[in-house]
Amino acid sequence: MTTGRAYEVVIAGAGPTGLCLAGELALAGIRCRVVERRDHRTQESRALGLHGRTMEVLRMRGVADAVLKRANPVKQVRVSLGGSLLDLRKLPSDYGQLTIIPQGETEEILEERARKLGVTIERGVKLTGCEQDGDEVVMRLESGDRQWEERTPWLVGCDGAYSRVREAMGAEFVGDVYPYTIIVADVKLGVPLDEQLLIHVGRAGLVVCTDFGNGWYRLGVIDRGKEWSDDPVTLDEVRETLHKLFGKDLRPSEPLWTSRFRIQERQASTYRKGRMIIAGDAAHVHSPLGGQGLNLGIQDAMNLGWKLSAVVTGRGSDRLLDTYQEERRRVSQGVIKVTDIATRMMTSDALPARAARLIGVSTATRVPKSHLVAVGHLSGIATAYPTTADRRCPDGTSGHRVPDLVMRTGPARGERLFEVMRSGTFVLIDQSGAQPSGLLKPWGGQVIELRGTVDGAKGPWTGSEMILVRPDGYCAWAGSRERAATELPAAMRRWAGAPPVPARAGAE
Incomplete structure (x- = not known):
């Protein structure tokens, strides 16, 4: 439900996570404001590698090309252990690479998008504290010699490892x-x-x-x-x-x-308390080996944006917002575990560790199946959300990343999925060949329908008559046209909330 306030969500922190989240909220029509303690964007290179899945979600929002114009794409990673080589070109993605670009330039691109969508970004404004008061959050702000308080319906802390929002939530930062x-x-x-x-x-x-x-x-x-x-x-x-x-x-x-x-290596014990939420480094930090930090933050923002938007507008429930923590905390926990093992193994001088790293790296780079697993998890392409997957989908697609599918209509190749996803809505892919089902018509503009057949994709996508894709590019439901009659509306309610109630004729 919208409020009479100027902004429905305030984000603390104008790093890549905060700027990406602001863009997602604004895309859904949420009035959003970002406050940032620094007077300028990051001027150092800092985090500089965008992995394959991050580039995919940036393409979904139309900014991947702007990144590539400034970047150096790296296709292979050499490890000085027996001449081992990780070949990122093996990834089942158009972005089989590590895209090297300084963090400040990534921030510039994301900030430009957010501003075009109407986001207000205030620099030189520091969040010094906050607390929830009923259905609002009281923020204590500071700029120069001025100190004051404001209220906001929702506050998201993208304010880094020393997060004031996380501190106010009382979340432990264990590690x-x-x-x-x-x-x-x-x-x-x-x-x-x-x-x-x-x-x-x-x-x-x-x-x-x-x-x-x-x-x-x-x-x-x-x-x-x-x-x-x-x-x-x-x-x-x-x-x-x-x-x-x-x-x-x-x-x-x-x-x-x-x-x-x-x-x-630390992770917050909870990502949300009432109307305060955290994302990015405020929620998790880990060894930089593998370059996962910035990428995890952008993926947090993509997961949270459409869910928080649904709750703010009154379409979604708290249960939908709870899935943000359920899905993303599990992913960051896995990254912390893997990078911890890799860092300790790679830096130890003990004989067992030296032997283990030689065997481990050789296996990961020279055994084809292990190689695909390694680059898949490193790039984020293999990330899935099984904890909230629909167990009724026997083909195992629910909860998994949907690639940039190309639709064929008759003899011609038609639209690409990621291009259609720029509006931030759900997408229903219908390969049944039958007349439009109208099953999701009550949700109106919240879902776009693509009809035809999937062209040239590997995996289960060609065999699923109907596929419901979430705004963050993960499969919400997939199955036959017959099953869709009962299961598809239920899946849409689960992820998008109840359809809007039509206005009564003559109502003011």
């Missing part, structure tokens, strides 16, 4: 801190590397080298023997550490950005 630190440096190298992305593993530690494609490299270095220091990272320190780990001088120069931080 651990690794005993070693990571040094990050964006530099030029006098001895360029042959690979666009190299994970160099040695007994002294680990280096992840990423080519920006413009002469600079991102170096993420874990030196197990280096103690924590509050001192700024110097170019000499970068050179000495690289020489120790590589055994040669790579001659780094012209640093654009350097940083030093401890690696943490």
